[in-house]
Amino acid sequence: MKYIIHVDINSFFASVEELQNPNYKNKPIVVSGYTKRSVVASANYIARNYGINAAMPIFMAKNLCRSLVVVTPHFNLYEEYSEKFIRLISEKFTNNIEIGSIDECYVDITNIVNKKNQPINIAYQIQKMIKAKLGLNCSIGIANNKFLAKMGSDYKKPLGITTIWKNEIPNKLWPQSIDNMLWIGKASADLLKKHGIYRIGDIANEKNKKVLEKLLDKNWLVHYQHANGGGSDTLDYSKSFPKSIGNSETFLNDTCDFDEIKDKIVELTHSVVRQLKYHRLQTKTISLKVKTPDFKQYNKSLTIEHYIDNYNLIIGIVMRLFQENFSQTTLRLIGVTLSSLVQNKELKISSELFDDYRNNDENFNKVSEREIAEKINKKFAKDIITIAEDKLK
């Protein structure tokens, strides 16, 4: 039997901003972009008292609270705090840590639990340490597996510590709405409610197995087991490389202006290629995604035969995907995503070979518009790589 805790920093971005500017401390603040199309990324508890939540459009939040302070995000700062928070736990307690996201982690404390140091004491010490060293509040869930630990950290915020042991499941888990259940999102919750399943206890009920099987995908059994207190207690300690790298942006106003869209594609592609190289990865699947003014999303992707990390090839493929599919479409959002990533120790081609045009606008335009956008297709991209390989011989 393992002891797993889940640590979740409360209103992470907003709290970090409060540390930078103590004036914010007693005011309702949100971290958000400042354009008319931005949404709330994080709200402090004063703002939440006005009914403001993450993902709420900023204009709506301002309507709810006239004195709302809108702070633009500082992601590098959040990254620094995130690393500090993980490092603190690993230095002072254990490095059996699975990083969940920028503001949360699972910790397997099985090896450090003993008669004197019970799980609840350890959780209390961690909470106190993070407050003392970083000035941040966190909520902690304690259980025998990851699912229950995370449900526990959600149970009481801010500064909560909640155990969900096996015998506490009927009282702490089953009465909750299925809206609170991890991995049951809005789509599944709406569907289940239509069939009379409202509480986590209903998912746990053996009599509902048939309904669950019919309504949910083949993961229904995992949900059933979670609701009954089962779930994985194995942490993933590996810091693996990303499976995809994407960048997208909503236009300030919907647009079908080619120059504006092209500039955005260039910017987004530069950004994803920079990240690709930073991680020393290569891609062979390049995707373009757009959102139209009616909020419909469309994806177009192309998988080529070789792994590449070359800007000119990638932008050529992105431009081709755009021109073949959306050149006459009014767009709300556009995004570029690279996937099927491998570490570039398998690199066969010098990534610099085709980078002559990078940062050279005149050449870039010539290549992207006249040649690449028109001529790059799967075969062309392949040919370029073949030529590159020949040159290297």
Place this chain on the structure above:
DNA sequence: TCTGGGGTCCTAGGACCC
């Protein structure tokens, strides 16, 4: 004649998380 079955890869879309 008129058509199997298994496997893999690609594309597109969607659910879910923060």
Place this chain on the structure above:
DNA sequence: TCTGGGGTCCTAGGACCC
């Protein structure tokens, strides 16, 4: 005044191979 952006994982259908 209308609704972000970063991800992961899964599925279904079609192409293609044996």
